[in-house]
Amino acid sequence: MSRQLVVAGLSRRVGDAVLLDDAGFTVPAGQVVALVGPNGAGKSSLLRAMTGVADRGAASGHLMLDGVDLLALKRRDRARRMALVEQELRAEFSLTVRQVVALGRIPHESGWAVAAGDPALTDAAMARAGVADWGDRLLSSLSGGEQQRVQLARALAQEPELLLLDEPTNHLDVRAQMDTLGLLREVAATGVSVVAALHDLNLAAAYCDHVVVLAGGRVQAVGDVRRVLTAELVEATYGVGADVLTHPRTGRPLIAFSPSGATPADVLGADAASQA
């Protein structure tokens, strides 16, 4: 039987607000899975629930990877198997890049002395994420995009079986976005399951194998990006028009957006539209 990542029954409520409602999906393990959906859809809530540390509600669900329920493991054991790269940077600004990346080894070692230890694994993770030249710089001295790559290096140093990322391309220029998604594919090719929340549907279509579509805290669709990312789904989920084309070089879906129900003249003005 092929390896699987199975999420079942993950919910998150804060007071009366239902942030995530019984989320579940099954995708092949060892692939890059895009988590997409509009602002407020519940993507971050789902990723946090998948770590099992978000709140008590999250602990009621299951996260099976190759038959092992990661949410049933002790927190430290779980931390050895999964890493989360979040959007907001934590308060590590007084550390150097090398020290931040070395923090990824903590779940595998005993005690905080690890921050100085295991340099080979730390160096390898820094090289993979393209941050090796910045080892002695303070995290606070890096740009937002550079800091994001350091957080990815830390997650790689953790050597997880499941890598969760919340908007990993957020601050990145187009080249760095493509490098990051390419790196995630390389990581997945080594057997790691990668789930990344992405806003850019074209990046998802170009680099991800599977997609999970969330809206209103519920899973709306799951499957191969080529099957799921249709014009109808984009319109229903985001409320914008879409033409799903085929990328001339890669054959992957390429989505051209337009305001739902609007003509080019509505948006650009008649003169500009006539020149288009």
Ligand SMILES: Nc1ncnc2c1ncn2[C@@H]1O[C@H](COP(=O)(O)OP(=O)(O)OP(=O)(O)O)[C@@H](O)[C@H]1O
């Ligand atoms: N503590 C909270 N109390 C009440 N509502 C919350 C709380 N935290 C988040 N929410 C709401 O839950 C919903 C889901 O939030 P979440 O951050 O998971 O969405 P998201 O899909 O990651 O959004 P974005 O794309 O904007 O980052 C949002 O409507 C948000 O306002």
